[in-house]
Amino acid sequence: MPMQPRLDYVTCASPAGLHRMAYWEWGDPDNDRVLLCAHGLTRTGRDFDELAQTLADDFRVVCPDVAGRGASDWLLNPAFYTVPQYVADMVTLLARLRPATLDWVGTSMGGLIGLALAGTSAMTTTMRANDPRPGACSAELPAHGLRLTRMVLNDVGPRLEIPALGRIGAYVGQPVAFATLAEAVQATRQTAETFGPHTDEQWETFTRRVFRLRDGRWVKHYDLSLAAALAAQNADTYAAGEKLLWQAYDALDCPVLIVHGVQSDLLTAATLTEMLARNPRSSSVEFDGVGHAPTLMTPAQIEPVAAFLRSSLK
Template structure:
């Protein structure tokens, strides 16, 4: 199939409900699900090339995380955080009811995957021991799905503060451009770390992240997703990193960590630490790319497909 189906699921936040959009590829009755979750300012359509490749094996689901793409925006932007995103994915999984669940997460999508998969395991262990949920972790349901394989694309429990600051500089800035060509040029400039792409690929990367409103082209997302970036409490950040390390170490499935060779967000020593702390993790470095590999080129898709489909 050349185009995905669009559907919505209603999720809840402390300030009310919102709809999360998701793009679906492949047989809707296939209970083998590949859930692909995008980065901070991107959409589920980032995975179109990968989804076309994998739709024969999976029901491929690519959500627009709340505040992005075709999804609603939150009333209170303070909840544009990983715990809320994890809660939304749990609601989506309750809709999908996968028998087999594999995960591909780019940047923010990788953090969501780590938090979701690791928290589920930690929570189950704590329930078995008769104690509460892990410190800082989301509330998770009992039973149900289990992530069988996970691809984490250019992110880890430890994030370089300077890279976070760089991203925060442009995330919250509204942009209005005269036409789509200007939007493509903007994406090429701010996303140069994606590495070399053809003109057609740059247009595809811009197509779903800029929308036309009243004859002008602007960002698809709620610029208030940047609000949590303003909170630079070192104690909170340290607690968040500690929780992510605990969640990552708890993952009991095969994990493939992708790192852009020139990434400023995920350092090589962090990847080495990830592989040391979780024996089921392995890593691949993508040459000539920074943050983050787009999984549009066959040289990047092939190792991901091999990892997901190997016995």
């Protein structure tokens, strides 16, 4: 039988109240080397099953369903479906996990969460280091703090292309329901065409991760109100966010692997080139015939990511 993950929950807080975030866990629960995998906008933690099975002997692999998705609660106020809220939820999760070392794999939105988390941690460390109060310094950060050992950014960077966001936003809030799984698979093939070629079995697996059988119909697993939070963003919001993300990226002091779908419309070749130039600890791996975003389901995509992460264990 294939290895199966454990499902657990952590209680998080938003300004609207409490919510539970689900997370899928692989490997030895006593392993304090944690690999946290964060998924894309409309996906779930189960997207990382293949990568997690590959690395479960090396890491405690934790794959949360971000709030509003999968097995996690939906937020009472959809206005808080934003990266700052997701970062706060991840901090709550990490406080439970107490990793001695922390590696991060983030696909699309999950990469932005990782960058924002790293930026928040760096700012907190700087503030403590400059705090004039006795004993107030970066050493006060707990042993399970947010310093990253390795970061994998899967087809995402600090600069987001507005047309690509528009393409994604066009289907996020659409209420769809299918009478059969086969119909859901066919629809997924169309909306996720940019993810590249997959076998029929892989497409079915991919679909089962994001559709649920409810009242005899196959429906999306996530809160359709995600679309409202996405639509509330404007050019000024994106410009301010991009500035902060570049600051966080430039400040990363751990090795970074950028996974790039050559045909991606979200992470362009120009942005990739700039990322490699701005951070000397970064490297990249590219997959032709794939757009946004590589699914990390095949050995060809898994192996370079796994080798990069395992290099921190040497």
